[in-house]
């Protein structure tokens with residue numbers, strides 16, 4: 545399944561981004577309220593300037609305590625972001641996420657952020673593809689095609 549198909553099957557109400565100068569407290573509030581694991585850091589909602597995941601916040605709290613709540617997002621975000629394109633497929637995404645040990649990927653087309661895919665979205669897509677293949681094979685075995 546292609547990334548663009550995964551994106552179209554998601555109920556997306558806009559892409560959630562945060563600015564690098566916003567606080568970690570604001571980011572944590574959005575992650576909690578929207579029940580998501582990461583935010584794309586973007587100054588204009590189009591470029592990908594970084595990514596901040598719940599892991600970055602938990603790691604900092606574990607090391608230095610909750611003082612980081614007033615820090616800026618840019619202090620904890622990952623600046624070198626691995627992105628994918630709409631025509632990449634789910635298997636290549638799983639490989640990139642496994643290699644990089646992360647669970648989120650921005651989708652970029654012509655340099656513009658068009659969505660975010662999580663490992664949960666990719667696993668769901670794989671299960672759907674496998675179910676479709678199974679149904680097609682079962683039909684073939686029973687002579688329905």
Ligand code: AMP
Nearest residue numbers: 595597599622624625626646647648649
């Ligand atoms: P995650 O598993 O997505 O919660 O993220 C684990 C770590 O990888 C955190 O430090 C994130 O900032 C970082 N990270 C998440 N997604 C990406 C990505 N697409 N490219 C690079 N780093 C990422």
